[in-house]
Amino acid sequence: MKLSGKTILITGGASGIGLEAARQFLGLGAKAIVTGRDQQKLNAAKKMYPQLIAIKSDVANANDATLLYNQIKDLGGIDILYNNAAVLVPPSNLGIENDKHAEGAAYEMEVNYLGVIRLNNLFMGMLQSRKEAAIINTTSILSQAPSLIEATYSSSKTALAFYTISLREHLKIIGSNVKIFELIPPLVATEMTEDRNDKKISPEEMVKGLIEGLRHENQIIRVGDAKLFNLVNRFFPKIAFGLLNPKKTHQLLKV
Template sequence: MGKLEGKVTVITGGNSGIGLATAKRFVAEGAEVIITGRRQEELDRAVEAIGSGVTAVRGDVSRLDDLDRLVATVRAKSGRIDVLFANAGLGKLAPLGAIDEASFDLTFDVNVKGTLFTVQKALPLMQAGGSIILTGSTAGSMGTPAFSVYSATKAAIRNFARSWALDLKGTGIRVNVLSPGATETPGLKGLADAGKEDALLEDFATQIPLGRIGRPEETATVALFLASDESSFMTGSEVFVDGGAAQV
């Protein structure tokens, strides 16, 4: 028996990076997995990579009608959600003085608004024993040059978990934050100019006590812990998977 045998799990941003690695791990542990993503082509590739046990629903978490469609699909297919991994997010490098309104709005719409309404709309399908996991970041508790807008959204995510743990008191539903450090994902590489991806990863690695950046599968392992009954006495917590970057 897997650690998530028979559990219905929803992973936003499950088409690549940490979300995809987590979807693979959850399926391997016996879960029924529903993933979302904005691009159908990437979703199709993700489904092929994961194999059986997964359903893909195209949608943008910043659009409430897309979230309504996601929840309606899960309700019709499974009738409940046991684990919700609100993982979809994005960011853009821009120092103070070069931040434009469009990128600010997009980052807050996806990371903050999207997380809030993903959880709020999924909540009626959850019950005692359910686990909500929010993707935070080391950036939410550290200063990071040219990354203040993204960092501010992740600080908001951290407080969501603290406040929602109190809102959910008595329901038996837990909510925790999973905060990765630099991890080799398309999103991280996308911060670099074309041809400079390797240099960016090497720079991040020099700032990490373990001397390297993380792998998506390493964060997926911790997501599994937060999703499973092994973390049954945890709520309102933040768990770092960062090679020590935000700890020293």
């Protein structure tokens, strides 16, 4: 897929993976629009990369989504929608006996799953009007095997993974030109994972893998250790489950 000349909307693009994606897309001759909830981060991103268009918007808010669509339409539309925004409620708030468990799970589902569907539905007509267009949904290796301490996050990403498959096949049946990509990253060094001591890759490396996958039009783009994990999970699912849930995590469940 050609990226030069494309206009790309990146949710959760004010920092981390989203901002790095904007940087690399700009470097390839694309136009990048980033959204996020934090105006200060958006201002900082705009200062760092003046070519960016930064719009404050919360993917969990239906009114924000509609306002965002109208703003993008006035700007001339987009060719690629990159659903990067995601939230992870801290495990300490997700104990099964904790009264915040359902509240945290609902928030993760609203952002990580329903927010993606909402934006896809809004922008689908715009994307279908383009000669070449795409949607990128970011799932996780946790959509293949769950994390015991991030159970509801894993569930939200599993829902997104199945939705992505269904959306891709549905668009094929109706003859749509919109390509659907599933991005499966490993653990990436971002604010969300800063308290994790596990092996991580940099946002720069992650985005390079994404761009390579887009260029080759790989429907499922696995980056870094996500490739190896897929093989392990396919042939040795118990080992894969153990890799995600080492014995040290069991202690966290007992606290």
